[in-house]
Amino acid sequence: MASVASWSRSGGSSFLNALGSIIRPGMPSFTLRLPTFLPGPSASEVTGTGIDAGLVLAVPKKKVSHMKKRQKRYAPGDKQLKQLTNLNRCPSCGHYKRAHTLCMHCVGEIKALWRTKEKNETRTPGVATKPEDFDDIDRQIMFPGKIKSAYEKKMENINEWLYKRPRTLPVEKKVGKK
């Protein structure tokens, strides 16, 4: 063990190689089989010829100027926002919509209509299901206070923070034209 502790970096590699030839797996008392924690000799120290052993890698010669950088990033036409030319009017609400595509506003309204209809169909009249259908004592028994998790509280006011698709613009009325 004393020889391990005094292992120095200069000439260490030859020393290790020499050790490697005599270390065999299964030798029980030798503890130098964990030298990976120790700092090993770098390439420059082995060859002694400076950084990266004389190899020079390709690097940019100069800093790319503000103008050139922005020309590269934002000038090409295919990277810019394109004008939509495939627009027409929604036949039911009159706002703009993409041609050959449903108007998302009307789709949402019709889906909401389905939801209310199905809710009314499934709900049998005369049977109390909601908290307001019960009197005070029954309500306390049927709907005891529930501790809401942070996630449930967050989902309560989802309409305030969730990004929604904005509605398309209305088609302006043409004045003085039929």
Place this chain on the structure above:
Amino acid sequence: MVVLKKLGRTASARKSLMRNMVTSLIEHESITTTFAKAKVLQSYTDRLITSAKHNTPTVNTLGKVYRPEMAVEKLYTELVGRYVQRPGGYTRIHKVEPRLGDYAPQAIIELVDGKRDMKFYMTARVVARLERQGLPIDKTTQMNLEDVIRFRQNGKEEFRATVEEMKKVFYKSEESISNLPTGSQPASRVKKNVTFVDAPTPKVYGQ
């Protein structure tokens, strides 16, 4: 079956995806997914319904859906009965706006003549608007109208009721019909500096 689109999946993953989507489609009658998936699902669903209609002993519908107690039950009772008259084309795809977030092209795929037939409701809404404005039904709407009530049971009556409902829900106030399309499509384009003459009567030879 020839695989036309792999959807970036292995065969087993694709099969699971199709089973999953067709089960949802049968359950809810209409689902929103990407356009590519909708196109593949359309042929899958149409094949499934066709094979259920034929109902030969070799037909295996159990392996093509999940939750067969719901899906196969509904397929053989409700859907087969609904599509007895219809010679194919049991699903319909509508393009919708791209998805928020990754801008993937999306589509609504629906079972035709179902309770969530978007074309039926959209056409009813357009007819309601036209009636509310006092305009005649234009050519495209007439075509859509005939399409949605053609094979539907009590289609005409149901359509009429839906139109009245749409009038109440969406076009109740005067303000709601203030900025709507007033004219139908423009009449045939009139060409300037061109005079049309009648075609000359063809000469008959050999008389």
